[in-house]
Amino acid sequence: MKKIMNHVDQMVDEALDGMEAAFPQYLRRIVGTHVLVRRTPKPDGRVGLVSGGGSGHEPAHGGYVGRGMLDAAVAGEVFTSPTPDQVLEGIRAAHHGAGVLLVIKNYTGDVMNFDIAWEMAEAEGIPVASVIVNDDVAVQDSLYTTGRRGIAGTVLVHKIAGALAERGGSLAEVKRIAEKVIQNVRSMGFALTPCTVPAVGRPTFELGDDEMEMGIGIHGEPGTHRQPIVPANELVDELLHRIEDDLGLGEGQHVMVLVNGMGGTPMMELAIMARRVAEWAKERRHRLEAQWVGEFMTSLDMSGASLTVLRLDEELTDLLQDPADTPAFRQGGFHDH
């Protein structure tokens, strides 16, 4: 196992400190917790957004703490749900009088622990709502889920629900828009190499030198099938075809696409995928409102990528274009720097 680390048992703790050390203008770690919160809290009366889950998906979710996206991110151990008391800390920090929306990726442990935290928070008088993201079209159920997995599409929920919260939407409104994103977002990924969970020390599956794994999740679990490595364009087409099918996406739609590296994927290779995505949009007469290309929701050191398509309407497009200022995603527009 080759990792830049001090000790396996300290990785998560040190990475959380490291996020604060790297991005102090955006966030701080609540002392004694696994919670990263905005350095400058949102004004009172605005809905708070909390997300989180296991570590190993950096920059998710701490990288999305900042104006226009999350108020708090809660981290568990690697690929392990955060505990309810940690989530509760996040909810408390994100509550500014208008309640808190929890954005949960669909994994059994996350759903359970966020639910318990929700009950604890409501007992304290904090209004809470939640949405569950399940954008991965690769599998119906998985090792870790009942129903589909939540993967990179989650970041688009952060963006759009975050924008409405920033504008002053109510908890019910922010929940409604988050649900709308979830209804219209689908993803699928592949791996060229597996990842290595630090505490395990060996790759989570084996792949031959000419093989790739299709339909992987973000927890090192094997995908739906193994196949010889295909050219990038063919690969992009296959992923988009699966997503289109599932989404029932006709021609001539307004869409945005996220080209997401899995942690060990160079920008050059993601750019080659982005090129084919733009061609696909033209062929299908879609209006490609935006591409986000980079590493957004990773799986430790895995080499590979996922594609996410979000079908847009006027409301979603408008919110997508709102400014955001976080460590992992920034978009101009705030006028008070």
Place this chain on the structure above:
Amino acid sequence: MKKIMNHVDQMVDEALDGMEAAFPQYLRRIVGTHVLVRRTPKPDGRVGLVSGGGSGHEPAHGGYVGRGMLDAAVAGEVFTSPTPDQVLEGIRAAHHGAGVLLVIKNYTGDVMNFDIAWEMAEAEGIPVASVIVNDDVAVQDSLYTTGRRGIAGTVLVHKIAGALAERGGSLAEVKRIAEKVIQNVRSMGFALTPCTVPAVGRPTFELGDDEMEMGIGIHGEPGTHRQPIVPANELVDELLHRIEDDLGLGEGQHVMVLVNGMGGTPMMELAIMARRVAEWAKERRHRLEAQWVGEFMTSLDMSGASLTVLRLDEELTDLLQDPADTPAFRQGGFHDH
């Protein structure tokens, strides 16, 4: 070799198209060239900045094309200098009546081809100046250089010289500030794994399962020595010690640090390095004005990182804080979005 690509011979061409497809709001590719230029050119009368070099270092340099940094980026084949006629295209596109500064990483081929392009541009009446970045403290001469190599510190030259150009500094002033950055910036890197040049198809060197390579450059060349993998803190300290020594950095200075992944390094591991950098700054009573943590100047799919330290004075700090809006680095402050 595992890469997301169509054909080895098309990688650079498709990655350039891909950068335009991914970041159309920032840049466009000049048709028929390897040159990426700003979508919205700088106003007339401002100095243009051009950088470039071999491909394989993405997001460098196309990722720095945008307000506050570069006007044009010129790409060669993988790890190969761009030809003079391509550099000339970049210079022409970046010239808005006030001349062009070339930011060149110190590699024999780059220096030669940028120099020829300079002569061609001056023959066309475009005032040109150049600076050569040589921030790598690991080696005095290398496989590809006379004198030290230019690596990640180059991005800070883009940032600070770009800021002064944006403010309206003259060609002589922009060159002076670039030289000042170069005098005060030092870097050193290491690799956990080698990279694989697409046209070669095998790793550029071999490393055992428990070994790392210190003092690597950004072209897959071996470093200065091989050693067993050490804990992250020890590694950061060793790099910083080498840099401090070379820079003659006393205690209590104003500094900024770039923690740069080499292409295959997850954010989680870079964050662990950033944590130690912040501790080091505190121990040395430095004022750490900023850390930039991410992948800025890569070496294909190499796993590893480099550290860059820039010693700041008031003038450099001020320019460092100016806004920037490019695909790979954004900082708030423009008021006209």
